[in-house]
Amino acid sequence: MTAIYLLFILMLSVFVGFELIRKVPATLHTPLMSGANAISGITVIGALALAGGEYGQWSTWLGAIAVFLATVNVVGGYLVTDRMLAMFKKK
Amino acid sequence: MLDSILDTSLLINFVYVISATLFIFGLKLLSHPSTARKGNLLSALAMLIAIVVTLLDKQIISFELILVSILAGSAVGVYAAKKIEMTSMPELVSLFNGIGGLASLAVAWATIAGGVNLSTFVLFVSFLALLIGAITFSGSVVAWAKLSERMIGRPVVFKGQAVVNVLLIVAIVVSAILLIQQPEVTTWHYLVIGLALLMGVMFVLPIGGADMPVVISLLNSYSGLAACAAGFALENNLLIVAGSLVGASGIILTNIMCKAMNRSLVSVLTSGFQPVVTSEMVIEGEVKPLSADDAFYVLEAAQSVLVIPGYGMAVAQAQHAMKELQGLLEDNGAEVAYAIHPVAGRMPGHMNVLLAEADVSYEQLFEMDEINSRIEGFDVAIVIGANDVVNPAAREMKGSPIYGMPVINADLAKNVFVLKRGMAAGFAGVDNPLFFKPNCRMIFGDAKETLNNIIRQFSD
Numbered sequence: 001m002t003a004i005y006l007l008f009i010l011m012l013s014v015f016v017g018f019e020l021i022r023k024v025p026a027t028l029h030t031p032l033m034s035g036a037n038a039i040s041g042i043t044v045i046g047a048l049a050l051a052g053g054e055y056g057q058w059s060t061w062l063g064a065i066a067v068f069l070a071t072v073n074v075v076g077g078y079l080v081t082d083r084m085l086a087m088f089k090k091k
Numbered sequence: 092m093l094d095s096i097l098d099t100s101l102l103i104n105f106v107y108v109i110s111a112t113l114f115i116f117g118l119k120l121l122s123h124p125s126t127a128r129k130g131n132l133l134s135a136l137a138m139l140i141a142i143v144v145t146l147l148d149k150q151i152i153s154f155e156l157i158l159v160s161i162l163a164g165s166a167v168g169v170y171a172a173k174k175i176e177m178t179s180m181p182e183l184v185s186l187f188n189g190i191g192g193l194a195s196l197a198v199a200w201a202t203i204a205g206g207v208n209l210s211t212f213v214l215f216v217s218f219l220a221l222l223i224g225a226i227t228f229s230g231s232v233v234a235w236a237k238l239s240e241r242m243i244g245r246p247v248v249f250k251g252q253a254v255v256n257v258l259l260i261v262a263i264v265v266s267a268i269l270l271i272q273q274p275e276v277t278t279w280h281y282l283v284i285g286l287a288l289l290m291g292v293m294f295v296l297p298i299g300g301a302d303m304p305v306v307i308s309l310l311n312s313y314s315g316l317a318a319c320a321a322g323f324a325l326e327n328n329l330l331i332v333a334g335s336l337v338g339a340s341g342i343i344l345t346n347i348m349c350k351a352m353n354r355s356l357v358s359v360l361t362s363g364f365q366p367v368v369t370s371e372m373v374i375e376g377e378v379k380p381l382s383a384d385d386a387f388y389v390l391e392a393a394q395s396v397l398v399i400p401g402y403g404m405a406v407a408q409a410q411h412a413m414k415e416l417q418g419l420l421e422d423n424g425a426e427v428a429y430a431i432h433p434v435a436g437r438m439p440g441h442m443n444v445l446l447a448e449a450d451v452s453y454e455q456l457f458e459m460d461e462i463n464s465r466i467e468g469f470d471v472a473i474v475i476g477a478n479d480v481v482n483p484a485a486r487e488m489k490g491s492p493i494y495g496m497p498v499i500n501a502d503l504a505k506n507v508f509v510l511k512r513g514m515a516a517g518f519a520g521v522d523n524p525l526f527f528k529p530n531c532r533m534i535f536g537d538a539k540e541t542l543n544n545i546i547r548q549f550s551d
Contacts, residue, residue: 003212003323006322006323006331009331009332010323010331010335013111014335014339017118017335017336017337017339018343020115020118020119020121020122020336020339021118021336021339021340021343021344022343023119023122024122025123025124026347026431026433026439026440026458027440027443027453028443029438029440029443030180030184030441030443030444032344033307033308033311033340033341033344033438033439033440034180034187035134036311036337036341037187037188037191037311037314038135038138039114039333039337040188040191040333041138041191041194042138042141042329042330042334043191043195043198043318043330044194045142045329046198046321046330047194047198047201048145048146049145049151049325050201050205051157052150052153052156053151053205054150055204055205055206056205058201058204058205059201059205062197062201063197063198064156064157066194066195066198066201067156067157068161068164069164069191069193069194070190070194071161071164071165071168072167072168072171072187072190073187073194074138074168075167075168075169075172076172076183076187077187078131078134078138079169080172080183082128082132082135083173084177084447087447087450088124088127088447088453089447089452089453090125090453090454091452
């Protein structure tokens with residue numbers, strides 16, 4: 001049953017995603033992509049439990065690597081997106 | 092004890108709902124340049140509260156490793172974000188796609204390696220996360236190498252490649268079955284990951300440099316889907332929501348890029364395998380060069396000027412000179428507009444960022460359709476380092492490889508100046524009849540120098 005419930009969430013958020021992203025103007029497509037990079041760093045919250053829990057040494061190390069990589073994505077992604085968006089000015 | 096675990100778990104999931112809402116609002120604000128920055132901040136806030144609340148998880152017993160990883164990751168992230176040149180954004184996004192894929196791979200691997208009595212469903216979705224994560228990683232590394240010219244940009248094909256790909260897919264299916272049946276055998280972990288990494292390389296190798304905007308968008312989508320699959324493995328709602336938002340975003344961009352090149356996704360992905368199309372068409376007319384001095388006299392008299400930039404502008408770093416010229420033209424009473432083709436540059440929206448960096452207002456940047464409807468009214472169209480996106484063959488020459496691709500109709504402006512190094516064909520390898528039109532003049536040389544020459548004439 002959990003699988004079905006998760007699929008429901010997937011289905012609904014894909015639709016929300018399509019509706020939202022369709023409205024992003026072409027001029028912001030590069031910041032959109034780097035912002036999406038940052039959002040895909042959400043894996044970090046899954047990685048935290050693995051890095052700090054008791055799942056065996058190998059899992060802990062893999063979890064820590066995942067925390068590191070996802071944090072690069074989150075911090076780098078949001079900062080570079082902000083840097084770009086700050087340059088978009090009106091006349 | 093059990094009560095308190097339930098309480099924190101409830102709190103964590105409640106905050107995840109808030110976080111998901113903020114992600115959605117953040118993306119909503121991205122619908123206009125004036126609110127986009129706020130949207131990005133909102134999205135970052137969503138991420139921050141999600142991370143903080145996750146640390147309350149009772150399963151987390153040791154924080155040292157987490158702290159070190161977060162600090163190291165932040166340092167690398169800050170360094171990359173501050174150091175990167177805007178010209179190299181496609182490379183950075185490519186690398187970030189790859190890092191995202193690798194992170195999901197590691198999460199899925201840790202889930203399989205650390206779990207006991209995992210259900211077939213969890214094993215299957217973990218396999219998917221491993222697969223997509225590995226493909227995203229190795230594919231992005233190849234894309235990055237192609238973009239940064241560390242390897243040749245043209246399609247890499249060899250005899251029997253299609254057969255190898257089919258065998259690879261069969262091998263991945265077999266290894267998936269082995270992994271799901273015997274998750275405790277580590278050999279299968281390595282086998283799946285190795286094969287998937289190889290798959291990613293094989294997927295990007297046959298794709299040429301001109302199609303890189305499509306590849307980056309697609310890999311962007313994959314990095315989200317990998318997070319999504321990891322979310323299924325961990326039964327984590329927020330991972331699924333955020334991952335699918337990214338997945339949807341990448342798919343929409345991929346679709347826009349394909350439409351702008353008048354090609355299907357399948358034809359892009361198999362481009363290296365298709366025979367090179369050569370056009371038998373003979374282009375009538377001759378190429379007429381023009382000096383920067385003469386260009387100045389025409390520009391001085393012009394009432395309206397349209398600038399059409401391409402990747403060549405980024406290579407020549409000519410955007411700042413163009414902005415300076417824009418100022419002079421406007422002081423002279425002319426209207427200046429920029430026309431941006433969706434696939435100009437090496438990733439979606441790349442030109443817009445470069446022009447924004449040079450302080451060009453986003454209100455002066457127009458999309459192809461908008462400008463095509465009024466292009467006849469422009470006195471001068473200046474094409475800087477663009478080729479295929481202004482090629483009238485797409486409109487006029489049935490049988491041309493780019494026939495049917497939507498282009499900016501630069502040839503319909505009263506005068507066309509093409510700033511170009513030489514007569515080389517564009518990425519698509521197609522001759523451009525625009526250069527032979529009676530209203531077109533070629534200004535050969537480095538675009539930045541040419542523009543600076545014209546600027547000097549204005550100040551004299």
